[in-house]
Amino acid sequence: MSGAVQFYISTLLVYLAVDVMACWALNLQFGVAGLMNFAFIIFQAAGAYTAAVLTLGSPDASGNFQSYVFGSSMPFPLPLLAAAAVGAVLSLVVGLITLRRLRSDYQAMVMLVVSIIATTVVTNEIRLFNGPAGLSTIPQPLADVLNLDPLDYQWFYVAMSVVICAVVYFFVHRITVSPLGRTLRAVRDNDAAAAALGKDVTRMRMFAFVVGGAIAAVSGAVLVQFIGAWAPGGWLYPETFVLLGAVIIGGRGNQLGSIVGALLLPVGFAEATRFLPPIGRPGLIDALQWVAIGLLILLFLWFRPQGIFPERRRTFDGSGTPNRAWTR
Amino acid sequence: MQASLIVAAVGFGLVTASILAIAAVGFTLQYAITNILNIAYGDVMTACAFAAYVLNASGVNIWVCVVAGALFGAFFSLLLNRFVFTAFLRHRTPLYGMIIVSLGVGLIIQNLLLAIGGPNFFSYDAPSGSTVRLGAIHLTQSQIAIMALSVAIMLAVHLLLRHTTLGKAMRATASNPALARVSGIRTDRIVDIAWMLSGALCGVAGVVLVVNTATFAASTGSSFLVIIIAAAVLGGVGHPYGAMLGALTIGLATELSATMISPAYKDVAAFVILAIVLLVRPQGIMAALRTEATGGI
Amino acid sequence: MIGSALTAQNAAGQSPALLSVRDVHQRFGGVSACSGVSFDVQDGTITGLIGPNGAGKSTMVSIIGGALRPTSGSVLFEGHDVTGKLPHELSRLGLTRTFQTSSEFSRLTVLENLLVAAPSQVGETFLGALRGRRYWLAQERARVGQARELLSRFDMRDKESDLAGDLSGGQKRLVEIMRALMTKPKFLLLDEPMVGVHPDLALRLAEHLERLRDEGVTMLMVEHEMSIVERLCDPVIVMAQGTVLVETPMRQLRQHQAVVDAYLAG
Numbered sequence: 001m002s003g004a005v006q007f008y009i010s011t012l013l014v015y016l017a018v019d020v021m022a023c024w025a026l027n028l029q030f031g032v033a034g035l036m037n038f039a040f041i042i043f044q045a046a047g048a049y050t051a052a053v054l055t056l057g058s059p060d061a062s063g064n065f066q067s068y069v070f071g072s073s074m075p076f077p078l079p080l081l082a083a084a085a086v087g088a089v090l091s092l093v094v095g096l097i098t099l100r101r102l103r104s105d106y107q108a109m110v111m112l113v114v115s116i117i118a119t120t121v122v123t124n125e126i127r128l129f130n131g132p133a134g135l136s137t138i139p140q141p142l143a144d145v146l147n148l149d150p151l152d153y154q155w156f157y158v159a160m161s162v163v164i165c166a167v168v169y170f171f172v173h174r175i176t177v178s179p180l181g182r183t184l185r186a187v188r189d190n191d192a193a194a195a196a197l198g199k200d201v202t203r204m205r206m207f208a209f210v211v212g213g214a215i216a217a218v219s220g221a222v223l224v225q226f227i228g229a230w231a232p233g234g235w236l237y238p239e240t241f242v243l244l245g246a247v248i249i250g251g252r253g254n255q256l257g258s259i260v261g262a263l264l265l266p267v268g269f270a271e272a273t274r275f276l277p278p279i280g281r282p283g284l285i286d287a288l289q290w291v292a293i294g295l296l297i298l299l300f301l302w303f304r305p306q307g308i309f310p311e312r313r314r315t316f317d318g319s320g321t322p323n324r325a326w327t328r
Numbered sequence: 329m330q331a332s333l334i335v336a337a338v339g340f341g342l343v344t345a346s347i348l349a350i351a352a353v354g355f356t357l358q359y360a361i362t363n364i365l366n367i368a369y370g371d372v373m374t375a376c377a378f379a380a381y382v383l384n385a386s387g388v389n390i391w392v393c394v395v396a397g398a399l400f401g402a403f404f405s406l407l408l409n410r411f412v413f414t415a416f417l418r419h420r421t422p423l424y425g426m427i428i429v430s431l432g433v434g435l436i437i438q439n440l441l442l443a444i445g446g447p448n449f450f451s452y453d454a455p456s457g458s459t460v461r462l463g464a465i466h467l468t469q470s471q472i473a474i475m476a477l478s479v480a481i482m483l484a485v486h487l488l489l490r491h492t493t494l495g496k497a498m499r500a501t502a503s504n505p506a507l508a509r510v511s512g513i514r515t516d517r518i519v520d521i522a523w524m525l526s527g528a529l530c531g532v533a534g535v536v537l538v539v540n541t542a543t544f545a546a547s548t549g550s551s552f553l554v555i556i557i558a559a560a561v562l563g564g565v566g567h568p569y570g571a572m573l574g575a576l577t578i579g580l581a582t583e584l585s586a587t588m589i590s591p592a593y594k595d596v597a598a599f600v601i602l603a604i605v606l607l608v609r610p611q612g613i614m615a616a617l618r619t620e621a622t623g624g625i
Numbered sequence: 626m627i628g629s630a631l632t633a634q635n636a637a638g639q640s641p642a643l644l645s646v647r648d649v650h651q652r653f654g655g656v657s658a659c660s661g662v663s664f665d666v667q668d669g670t671i672t673g674l675i676g677p678n679g680a681g682k683s684t685m686v687s688i689i690g691g692a693l694r695p696t697s698g699s700v701l702f703e704g705h706d707v708t709g710k711l712p713h714e715l716s717r718l719g720l721t722r723t724f725q726t727s728s729e730f731s732r733l734t735v736l737e738n739l740l741v742a743a744p745s746q747v748g749e750t751f752l753g754a755l756r757g758r759r760y761w762l763a764q765e766r767a768r769v770g771q772a773r774e775l776l777s778r779f780d781m782r783d784k785e786s787d788l789a790g791d792l793s794g795g796q797k798r799l800v801e802i803m804r805a806l807m808t809k810p811k812f813l814l815l816d817e818p819m820v821g822v823h824p825d826l827a828l829r830l831a832e833h834l835e836r837l838r839d840e841g842v843t844m845l846m847v848e849h850e851m852s853i854v855e856r857l858c859d860p861v862i863v864m865a866q867g868t869v870l871v872e873t874p875m876r877q878l879r880q881h882q883a884v885v886d887a888y889l890a891g
Binding site for chain 1: 717770786
């Protein structure tokens with residue numbers, strides 16, 4: 001396989017890993033817990049930003065043209081952990097304002113507002129976020145330690161992303177198959193009934209929201225350290241809908257569904273248009289892409305709202321042990 | 329900060345409030361009667377602004393185009409309801425799924441406009457007229473016309489809701505659809521009318537918004553939606569009078585913060601108010617002052 | 626006069642009531658739904674709460690169930706003031722409420738519906754979940770056993786893996802009752818449990834409720850169907866127009882003229 005093709009495929013694999021993690025996070029919030037987090041993208045952006053400012057060198061260093069805070073040149077994996085923490089804290093704050101006492105579609109609407117405002121603030125705060133230009137020359141993790149040539153580093157990054165994916169899967173899977181996951185789903189299906197049975201609905205929702213937010217942030221950190229740049233324009237509110245579409249289409253409440261959804265929508269769809277010849281004026285294909293995403297979401301909501309891989313029906317064997325996903 | 333600047337900001341705030349009031353009342357009426365939070369509303373505004381642009385570009389006076397925008401909005405919203413929203417509701421889509429439907433619709437509308445019109449800014453041929461001064465307040469004739477139009481519309485809505493049979497039927501449908509149906513009200517007709525009315529308000533708001541801000545692009549409406557939501561929530565979603573109060577508050581707050589803090593943070597002021605309302609009183613202002621036992625207009 | 630009769634009865638040496646409602650008022654804006662409602666529910670009884678439409682029964686259910694905080698007055702459970710406590714707090718104290726309309730967890734199986742209700746699940750905390758199967762499996766199997774026993778008792782064992790949303794109305798009602806029972810309640814607040822239930826099923830359900838009462842569960846049941854009330858409830862509280870008309874043993878119900886009038890008028 002030629003070097004260029006390898007570069008392309010390894011890049012796609014990293015994007016896929018990032019999107020899968022993001023979809024798992026959104027799936028936990030939306031598919032399992034029933035929270036319509038229309039502000040999802042800002043948590044991924046926050047994680048990316050955190051990783052960026054912690055790995056960059058000091059902003060006052062001579063020759064530096066960007067304005068930001070920290071710049072601690074932290075080594076791997078600290079920026080990832082910090083990103084998770086930031087994602088969790090941000091989710092806590094947003095959740096405390098929006099998740100209490102509001103109807104789910106109302107919540108969604110408010111979170112959309114949060115998302116749009118966040119982008120406005122970030123784009124305008126030059127001191128903290130370097131304004132619309134964003135940050136660049138973000139160093140790659142372990143690059144100087146390993147001293148690999150560029151193609152080998154790509155594959156290294158793929159391997160690293162897969163490992164982080166596996167860690168995320170561990171968390172998401174254990175939560176979903178446990179009694180905790182079942183209670184989250186119960187709260188999703190009927191919160192009044194769950195409360196009448198002793199469940200603290202707000203606490204359950206906050207939990208899913210915070211864990212999802214932390215994972216979203218980690219996915220952002222993995223992405224930004226690969227690309228090396230971060231700009232507010234890449235994290236606008238419609239990006240949430242690509243991921244939401246992926247979760248809906250792949251199958252909400254199903255981790256395999258999230259993988260398939262991530263493959264089809266953010267990765268597959270975006271890449272498919274790369275190979276189209278440039279038709280019409282610039283931006284036409286992009287706009288039509290969004291129309292197609294909107295249509296796809298509507299089509300699935302009409303014909304197959306449960307998605308390609310619906311939520312698994314949990315059964316128990318004779319001794320009361322829950323059956324694994326692959327048994328029937 | 330000079331007092332005159334603040335007073336001028338109040339003037340601009342009243343203009344924004346006027347536009348916002350028309351939009352917010354439309355949004356909240358739609359929710360009151362259909363129980364759907366329609367986040368495609370902003371994109372319908374843009375579509376109406378576009379329709380007015382096409383007409384205006386071929387020489388029609390902009391104020392006639394406002395009427396055209398209203399008609400387009402009414403018709404477009406009616407079609408959206410008939411072919412999309414009601415269809416999904418009948419298809420047993422749960423209410424929380426409807427906001428995702430409205431999201432999809434909004435995405436499609438906005439990007440179709442982008443595909444057709446291109447990533448350009450469009451402007452109306454709408455002379456703003458001479459500036460009128462009232463002390464430190466400077467407003468153009470256009471802006472005064474917008475404010476007058478808004479007041480007229482608010483009065484018309486008030487008269488409709490309180491003093492006509494149709495208005496009573498709408499209020500009954502809003503507060504208890506099942507009961508309304510049983511009492512002989514044709515609730516499906518009322519729903520159609522509600523969509524047309526809110527669509528018309530949406531259209532007017534879209535066109536006058538552009539008259540005031542001079543240019544627009546495919547994303548203008550959805551950006552404006554942020555403060556429409558803030559105003560509607562502040563007043564209590566589903567309460568038209570609350571929406572009017574909310575619009576006044578948010579309109580003034582955004583302009584004053586733009587003057588006193590920074591123009592870039594206009595929307596942030598609205599958001600802060602929204603956050604405070606959600607923390608303290610999620611039902612909004614009107615819920616606090618409500619005298620009826622049940623919900624409704 | 627009726628109020629003093631009530632007090633006289635209590636003074637005669639009955640055991641302290643498990644649930645007491647004291648002078649509850651509920652206003653919605655300008656409308657008064659309940660004025661000065663007071664009654665007791667004695668331990669070990671199935672107490673009926675009846676009355677014509679608009680009597681304020683649903684409001685009382687919401688208040689006792691914690692969904693609504695009364696404008697004034699108090700609710701006492703086991704002697705403690707629980708006014709204004711949230712539904713999940715009340716459930717943990719042993720007071721569980723069922724709903725009039727279907728409230729099953731539609732995308733969970735019947736068995737899962739019951740399992741959700743089980744209290745103190747070790748796998749329900751973040752750390753518990755992370756520690757994996759090895760940690761929570763034993764308790765889970767025990768709970769599955771309990772749930773299956775209940776399902777067998779109510780003849781629904783074969784439906785355990787069906788999604789609750791696919792059940793018939795009557796079956797959903799049974800799932801709700803079973804679910805409430807998994808919380809091992811001391812007190813069950815039943816909101817029209819027989820509505821929409823097939824008469825045969827209703828009969829079986831009535832038998833189950835009687836057995837529950839014999840096992841020590843106290844119940845307050847709102848019900849319109851008089852045949853059910855006559856079979857199951859003793860005593861009966863009658864409400865009309867936001868107040869309590871009378872709290873009386875079943876056999877003396879028909880003797881109260883006020884009650885008859887209320888039903889004729891309402």
